[in-house]
Amino acid sequence: MLLVGVGYCVGLALFLSSCSSIRPAHRVTPLGEEGAFPPRYSIVFIIHGDGGYLYHDVRGNAYRADEETLAKAITVAQRNPQAEVFIFHEKRRRHFLLFFPRRDGKFYYYRHGRLLAEETYWRNQGQSRFDPEVELYHRFRAEERPGLTRLFLYFGHEIPEFGGAGYDASYSKRRFTVDDLADGLKRITGDSAKFDLIVLSTCFNGTPHTIAALAPHGRYIIASPDNLHLSYFDLGPFEQLEVGLPDGDVSAFAKTLARHAFDRQTEDMQTAVTVAVYDADRVQGFLDSVDSVYDRALATLKGQTLASIEHFDCAEDPAYIRPGMSEGVDVFYRPPRFGRLKHKQSHSGWECWRFLK
Amino acid sequence: MSGRTVFRFMVIIFVMVYAGIAFGQDGLQKYFNGAALKVKATTDPTQKREILNNSFEKMSKALDKVQGSPLVSKDDRAGLELFKATLQEKQDELTGLNGYERVSDEQLDAFSDYVVQDMEQADRSITISLVAALLIIIIIILLV
Numbered sequence: 001m002l003l004v005g006v007g008y009c010v011g012l013a014l015f016l017s018s019c020s021s022i023r024p025a026h027r028v029t030p031l032g033e034e035g036a037f038p039p040r041y042s043i044v045f046i047i048h049g050d051g052g053y054l055y056h057d058v059r060g061n062a063y064r065a066d067e068e069t070l071a072k073a074i075t076v077a078q079r080n081p082q083a084e085v086f087i088f089h090e091k092r093r094r095h096f097l098l099f100f101p102r103r104d105g106k107f108y109y110y111r112h113g114r115l116l117a118e119e120t121y122w123r124n125q126g127q128s129r130f131d132p133e134v135e136l137y138h139r140f141r142a143e144e145r146p147g148l149t150r151l152f153l154y155f156g157h158e159i160p161e162f163g164g165a166g167y168d169a170s171y172s173k174r175r176f177t178v179d180d181l182a183d184g185l186k187r188i189t190g191d192s193a194k195f196d197l198i199v200l201s202t203c204f205n206g207t208p209h210t211i212a213a214l215a216p217h218g219r220y221i222i223a224s225p226d227n228l229h230l231s232y233f234d235l236g237p238f239e240q241l242e243v244g245l246p247d248g249d250v251s252a253f254a255k256t257l258a259r260h261a262f263d264r265q266t267e268d269m270q271t272a273v274t275v276a277v278y279d280a281d282r283v284q285g286f287l288d289s290v291d292s293v294y295d296r297a298l299a300t301l302k303g304q305t306l307a308s309i310e311h312f313d314c315a316e317d318p319a320y321i322r323p324g325m326s327e328g329v330d331v332f333y334r335p336p337r338f339g340r341l342k343h344k345q346s347h348s349g350w351e352c353w354r355f356l357k
Numbered sequence: 358m359s360g361r362t363v364f365r366f367m368v369i370i371f372v373m374v375y376a377g378i379a380f381g382q383d384g385l386q387k388y389f390n391g392a393a394l395k396v397k398a399t400t401d402p403t404q405k406r407e408i409l410n411n412s413f414e415k416m417s418k419a420l421d422k423v424q425g426s427p428l429v430s431k432d433d434r435a436g437l438e439l440f441k442a443t444l445q446e447k448q449d450e451l452t453g454l455n456g457y458e459r460v461s462d463e464q465l466d467a468f469s470d471y472v473v474q475d476m477e478q479a480d481r482s483i484t485i486s487l488v489a490a491l492l493i494i495i496i497i498i499l500l501v
Binding site: 052054055056058060062065156157158201202203204227228229230232268269270271305306307308336337338339340 | 383386387390393394432435436438439446447450460464467468470471473474475477478479480
């Protein structure tokens, strides 16, 4: 009976800690004591983990994509003494004793290589998808210095362009689309600033609609217009940014990063590997020219099940072939080693939708 | 019933529910990863083909049975149909049917990796609910 009683007490304590409205902030170092100079780089990671993120390497070892990425993001944070790094880990919702929900977001804040704050949060609080993340960002961000380089990285499954229900395994009715992401980016940077680089480590987000939605909030965007394996883009080049991005040349850094990610993926992948770098200003002409065509296509596809539609290279449809199609896009592409597309030798860098043939 | 018995029963239920969720979520990837490991463990190309072929057939049978189950939704059925079609394509490629070049003996290990990696993309094209995934795995186990 004593053991049962102790068990109930422990259970009650865990329950109270999981449901408490008290913010469980764990500030490691008081802000303001971590160093006098403002950071030179500001990096925001959003790592989605509320879904199927299991993958294996070629030796058969199993990994969780979100947990692997979290560990790498922490390494990036620790190895950049001139950066502030925000890491948001969106986790699957778990319950204590099957009924009592536990916090499903975890936030880490690093500045000058040191962990200054770590806290859990609820992801479903607020009107907009990224309300909790935006609030935490503005609560912790350092004073801005001129020439601050802003980098944003998102890791997860393909961000939907329409529909969007079911993206989170824990919230089947909750919707998430690229427009929600664009709204979150806007509220992080404010109206007058942009990210210098946005990285979407997802499948199929190199589309006219996604790039057009994010272009107002970023100077350069890296995305995959085709499939991308869950081992994601390698974060090696982000370690020691003062070496990899010393003079603020984000264009060159983005291409180096894309090339590096491509090389790493092609080492072991048998599936297609496609990484594209979009210069937000230079692709605007193409985006304007296909905007109405793409929107019409999206409108006809809305309401269809994903089993009845498919992605394809926009260059395969004459409606999208425009003189400026390759302007401002650098594409690194290797076809899959097997399957129907193994002989496809190039990719335009733009992915579109159509009905399954 | 004593408090201890109730407590034990609750623990067993929790463990079973959590194990079931994890099993259903990851079971499909683990299934094909297991097949790939078996393919690489043998040097005989005939055996490699047999392992791959068996893994496709067993999965297809399980998908057929799950599609007919009243427990799966309309959306699930569409997702299962697409999944079945992609499996059929792979089986066709393995054997060289329907316009595919037959996968050569030297490429069988790489092909087994391709099957696993194709299931592990950061896309959302095949959406199968946890219930359906769990049913598939249970049926596959029963088919052994």
